[in-house]
Amino acid sequence: MAGRAAVPEVIWARPERTGRGPKPAFTRADIAAAAVRIADAEGLDAVSMRHVAAELGCGTMSLYNYVPRKEDLYELMVDAVGAEHELFEPTGDWRADMLRNAGQTRAIMYRHTWVPRLMSGVFGFSPNTLRYLEHCLACLEPLDVPAGTKTELIALLNGVVTTYTANDIATVERTRSMPWSVEEENAVRMAYLGSQVATGAYPRLAAAFMEQSGPVDLEAVFRRALERVLDAYDPGLR
Amino acid sequence: MAGRAAVPEVIWARPERTGRGPKPAFTRADIAAAAVRIADAEGLDAVSMRHVAAELGCGTMSLYNYVPRKEDLYELMVDAVGAEHELFEPTGDWRADMLRNAGQTRAIMYRHTWVPRLMSGVFGFSPNTLRYLEHCLACLEPLDVPAGTKTELIALLNGVVTTYTANDIATVERTRSMPWSVEEENAVRMAYLGSQVATGAYPRLAAAFMEQSGPVDLEAVFRRALERVLDAYDPGLR
DNA sequence: CCTAGTTACGTACACCGTACGTAGTGCGCT
DNA sequence: AGCGCACTACGTACGGTGTACGTAACTAGG
Structure with a gap:
């Protein structure tokens, strides 16, 4: 029954x-x-x-x-x-600690490439999520802003980590059930992008693509984004 | 054949x-x-x-x-x-223009609540995406940073818009096929969250929840996040 | 004109989440 | 002690999914 x-x-x-x-x-x-x-x-x-x-x-x-x-x-x-998050002792350097947390989250997602697909759109207050949240707040203890701002920082940071890592991983996960490789798929998409840019319909986009030399360093882009977000909440920089 | x-x-x-x-x-x-x-x-x-x-x-x-x-x-x-993005004439105020773009994206997602679920994890260089990208670059013309930084700003901003709006919308979309209402689902999840916080296992989290009075203004949280991100790329603030 | 490439679409397969019914098990209460 | 009930276990079945494949009709290019 x-x-x-x-x-x-x-x-x-x-x-x-x-x-x-x-x-x-x-x-x-x-x-x-x-x-x-x-x-x-x-x-x-x-x-x-x-x-x-x-x-x-x-x-x-x-x-x-x-x-x-x-x-x-x-x-x-x-x-x-x-549970794979290591809840280390906060060092007193909130920026470094939060970077470490973000790096762990990213590592977890790279280990389990399906995580981003489940994370997006889930409310998700599970036991381990709560523990992680509490740990982040502990790391942010030295930061002198209201608690509400801290949770907003955590949310923003987690969102950025998820978005960026999801993008890095997306093709890998998608091509899993396909009869072709990640490289082939990326090549085809890039070829289309190139052909469109070559039409001249997107001059600024074209310029941006001309500017870059060599392949994109995803890890560097990711770290720069994190630093920017942390900057935005760092009272020492305003 | x-x-x-x-x-x-x-x-x-x-x-x-x-x-x-x-x-x-x-x-x-x-x-x-x-x-x-x-x-x-x-x-x-x-x-x-x-x-x-x-x-x-x-x-x-x-x-x-x-x-x-x-x-x-x-x-x-x-x-x-x-295609619902209105590609307006850039005003010269890149911050205001980008806020307007972000607002439009958010509005589109509220009109079509399934969009975030499809956006996350999709490479997505479709014609309209390219047009929108080009338009954003046009809005960022007055901003004096390398083109690479501009595209990174656009990506970050879009990511934030998607993440935040997706969260706002998630419960609505999920309860669509369920025999209960959004409010009921949220109430249940909040009740669990409250019960966990009440155990005393998450002191800092508890403090953060005590601090806030009344319901969260999602729109205000969203706008604050956007402003922070824009701050992080504003040379006039460093 | 003819033929090759398209469109149209019915059928079929493997798989999905899960409602429902039944049988067996062992704790809690009287 | 023993009864009853909540629980576990699980087979069957239903209505759905994406899509491979085969066939018939159609039309533009050579």
Whole structure:
């Protein structure tokens, strides 16, 4: 007599064990780990209820005892990789500390290229997210601005990290299920871009592309963006 | 003998008409408009090849003559709403102009709440994107920095607009197919957040939440973030 | 004119999320 | 102690998805 809820629910609020009935065969962590393993190895689209269940060695529908909706499985996955954040002791240099946090987030996303796709559009106050948020606030202790401004800085910084890293990764993730390579896809898109710029319809864009020599250093662009954002909140620079 | 391509392809590079055979019944614009209509009215998940074809009044597989893969349909949609950008004459005040551009992008996303979900993770050099980019560069003409820095500013600004607006919209889009309202969902998530903060495990987070009185003004937060980013690139402020 | 490249579209396949029903298990209460 | 109920487990089935493939009709270029 399960009966799916007709009312919203946060999976983190639902207790993992209620005492009654047979002992569950898995923990949420087991399930999250299995899903993460699949996503890492075969891409996010390979994460289906059937596939995860098979990986765990149980029937498909048994999964629904642990995870009411597939969306909740996604929340478990994001939270699971969130645990990879190292919550170090703040050094007192808030800029350096926040750069370190951002670098960790970026590293996590490069390790699990499906993360950005799940992050965008998810409210996401999971346990590990809260811990990370608290840690960021600790790092920002030396910064003398209102708490509201600090949370806005954190949000902006996280947004920038996600956006930039998502862009770097997008093609890789997309070409996963395609019969061609990342390089081929990028080459084709760049060829189109070049052909359009060559029409002369976009003079300023053309100039911008002429200016740059050699391939773009994505990591450098990323770091410059971070520095700019930090500048914008640094009272010592105003 | 259609035969899908085993090589990457940009839909914009494929000519819309090649002369041979019966006259196509629709243009790409028709198809994009139909898909946009469906997404606006019933949400992005309602945009299926069958549904779009039905809206156009043709067989499902006929669509594949115009759009080789569903992903390309998404590209058409994003490009279509990109046309809603008003490419005004730059005023000479680059900050004001860029704010205006950002405001337009945000407005478009509020009109078509599915846009952020498609934007994140898409390379996206569609015709209208290129036009918009060129227009932004025109607005930034008065700003005395290298062209590379300008494109980085545009990218950062667009990223911030997308991230913030996506967050504002996320719950609305998600609850579209759910049997409960946006307010209910938000209330539940906030209740969980409150319960966690109340445990005392997140003192700084708790302090930040105590500090704020009343509901958050999303628009104000958004504008503050934009101003910060613009500050970071304003030579007059350094 | 003919033929090759297109359009149109019905059918079919593999896969998806998940509603529902049934059977078995073991805690909590009386 | 033992009953009942909440829980786990999971097979089946339904309505949807993207799209490969085959066939028929059509028309512009040689």
